[in-house]
Amino acid sequence: MNAAINLERVSKNLGNREILKDISFAVEPGDIFGYLGPNGAGKTTTIRVILGLFKPDSGKASILEEDISRDEARAKVGFILEADGLYDNMTAYANLDYYCQIYGVPQAQAKEKIKDMLQLVGLSGRASDKVSAYSKGMRQKLALARAMVHEPTAGVDPTGQIEVRQIILNLAQRSKTVFLSSHNLDEVQRICNRIALIDKGEIKLYGELEKLRREMGRREVVIDTAIRTTEQAEVLDGILAELKSLPYVVSCRREAQKLHLQLDGRGDVSEIVAMLSREKLGVEEVRKGEISLEEIYARVTKSGE
Amino acid sequence: MKKIIVIMKKDLRETLRTKAFYVSIAMVLFIVVMLGGAVGGQINTLIEKGLAPAEVISAIQPLMGTTAFMLSLMLMMLFCMYINAYTLTMEKIKRSIESLLCTPLSLRQICLGKSLAVFLPSVILGLVFTFGGIVGINRFFIVPKLGHFVMPGTAPLVAILVVVPLIVFFLAVLMIALQLIITNIRWINAALMGVIFGVGFGLSSTLRFGAESWSIVFLSLGVAAVLTLVTIYLSRLVTKERIVLSSKG
Numbered sequence: 092m093n094a095a096i097n098l099e100r101v102s103k104n105l106g107n108r109e110i111l112k113d114i115s116f117a118v119e120p121g122d123i124f125g126y127l128g129p130n131g132a133g134k135t136t137t138i139r140v141i142l143g144l145f146k147p148d149s150g151k152a153s154i155l156e157e158d159i160s161r162d163e164a165r166a167k168v169g170f171i172l173e174a175d176g177l178y179d180n181m182t183a184y185a186n187l188d189y190y191c192q193i194y195g196v197p198q199a200q201a202k203e204k205i206k207d208m209l210q211l212v213g214l215s216g217r218a219s220d221k222v223s224a225y226s227k228g229m230r231q232k233l234a235l236a237r238a239m240v241h242e243p244t245a246g247v248d249p250t251g252q253i254e255v256r257q258i259i260l261n262l263a264q265r266s267k268t269v270f271l272s273s274h275n276l277d278e279v280q281r282i283c284n285r286i287a288l289i290d291k292g293e294i295k296l297y298g299e300l301e302k303l304r305r306e307m308g309r310r311e312v313v314i315d316t317a318i319r320t321t322e323q324a325e326v327l328d329g330i331l332a333e334l335k336s337l338p339y340v341v342s343c344r345r346e347a348q349k350l351h352l353q354l355d356g357r358g359d360v361s362e363i364v365a366m367l368s369r370e371k372l373g374v375e376e377v378r379k380g381e382i383s384l385e386e387i388y389a390r391v392t393k394s395g396e
Numbered sequence: 397m398k399k400i401i402v403i404m405k406k407d408l409r410e411t412l413r414t415k416a417f418y419v420s421i422a423m424v425l426f427i428v429v430m431l432g433g434a435v436g437g438q439i440n441t442l443i444e445k446g447l448a449p450a451e452v453i454s455a456i457q458p459l460m461g462t463t464a465f466m467l468s469l470m471l472m473m474l475f476c477m478y479i480n481a482y483t484l485t486m487e488k489i490k491r492s493i494e495s496l497l498c499t500p501l502s503l504r505q506i507c508l509g510k511s512l513a514v515f516l517p518s519v520i521l522g523l524v525f526t527f528g529g530i531v532g533i534n535r536f537f538i539v540p541k542l543g544h545f546v547m548p549g550t551a552p553l554v555a556i557l558v559v560v561p562l563i564v565f566f567l568a569v570l571m572i573a574l575q576l577i578i579t580n581i582r583w584i585n586a587a588l589m590g591v592i593f594g595v596g597f598g599l600s601s602t603l604r605f606g607a608e609s610w611s612i613v614f615l616s617l618g619v620a621a622v623l624t625l626v627t628i629y630l631s632r633l634v635t636k637e638r639i640v641l642s643s644k645g
Contacts, residue, residue: 105641142498144636166500176495178406180413192402193499 317373403509472522
């Protein structure tokens with residue numbers, strides 16, 4: 092399948108600063124792609140390259156296999172930037188109408204479309220208010236409506252107000268690709284199916300979110316011990332030092348009865364269980380650890396420091 | 397062309413909502429009245445010399461031509477600066493220009509739309525006030541004494557209606573190009589003032605040929621050509637990247 096967004100070995104310098112270092116990733120049609128990274132990592136520059144605002148110094152960026160510097164390619168893209176780009180002196184309706192005209196939506200359809208979009212984001216009651224009177228949340232919703240003015244309305248249910256998250260999910264269901272750059276990891280975890288993590292201009296992690304969580308979580312092991320007494324707890328603490336010295340144990344800590352271990356690829360849980368049994372510390376359960384996006388993010392960005 | 401007009405109409409609407417626009421009109425009205433009074437005084441002096449009406453008219457006509465030419469140039473450039481200062485500066489401060497650059501519009505369409513939004517009202521208002529000034533001078537100083545309506549000659553009329561608007565068009569494009577790529581608003585204002593004074597001084601030298609002379613038309617065309625070359629050169633520097641990076645401040 093052809094990628095909706097494709098970046099191939101893109102590098103970008105601004106002045107003497109190397110902002111993007113040979114980055115590559117592809118976003119497939121229907122993906123909700125989370126693009127993560129700390130401040131100054133290169134997220135905004137990547138987005139500017141994708142939207143054709145910046146030309147890469149080397150490498151290639153394309154949208155639906157078209158060079159984004161072509162005006163026709165940009166006609167297929169809706170966007171919300173950090174600065175929402177709304178005109179404060181104009182009403183919500185006038186803002187959408189302006190963009191409808193820019194995207195060449197026929198006048199006859201524009202009126203109906205604007206009405207639908209405002210209803211969809213729950214702003215139909217405030218259509219004739221100036222945007223300067225809008226709250227930040229309302230501005231975001233209006234910006235989302237503006238990002239969709241070039242979209243065919245069919246398939247969008249304008250009958251009732253729905254949450255922004257649901258709108259994004261609906262778009263993906265219609266095989267629309269969503270590229271989401273956010274610091275809200277919880278939100279990204281809830282809605283994105285694939286992610287890329289950029290740090291210091293380099294892609295540190297890229298792939299399907301669930302797969303990444305599984306892969307990174309596979310090395311996380313939680314052992315529920317059957318310790319009941321203080322003496323047993325002391326024995327377990329004694330074993331911790333021994334466990335840490337094992338070549339395949341990356342880290343090890345105890346939380347009450349639970350033993351949290353991070354193992355590398357050579358990890359052998361059975362050896363650890365045997366060690367605990369030798370010390371007469373019962374093992375009730377051995378689980379593969381669940382790893383959240385937040386933990387992945389922290390681990391990847393921390394390892395780069 | 398349709399999309400250029402969309403941008404132009406939106407910018408025009410925004411301009412008409414600003415106080416600065418109406419302040420500029422009041423200021424220009426004041427300038428026209430003051431200048432009209434000064435020219436009227438000169439005409440009175442000519443009439444009081446006791447020359448025959450035909451001689452007075454032939455003496456007044458070059459004066460009317462010079463006045464109308466300089467007035468049109470000055471007013472159009474003033475409006476150009478006032479109107480221009482608002483529309484794009486706000487777009488850069490609010491960074492709505494960045495969103496506009498991500499749409500299917502080409503950079504040329506955006507520049508032209510914004511330039512026309514500055515050029516059209518500047519020229520229309522400049523011409524209205526210039527011809528309003530001519531009518532006023534005739535109504536209050538010439539017609540009551542000579543019974544004739546004196547218009548500028550053909551050469552200054554061609555300059556006012558064709559060449560000055562041409563200069564103002566390239567000036568507007570140049571201003572937009574400068575505003576798009578320069579970060580510091582103070583630098584932009586200084587650059588704009590430099591361009592306006594450059595054009596003003598450049599053309600004031602033409603007055604020694606007399607406004608009735610066709611030389612004024614050709615020299616004005618020369619200024620327009622220089623502005624065209626500068627605009628073409630500068631337009632090469634206008635890239636989306638420069639616009640976005642200069643919008644940060």
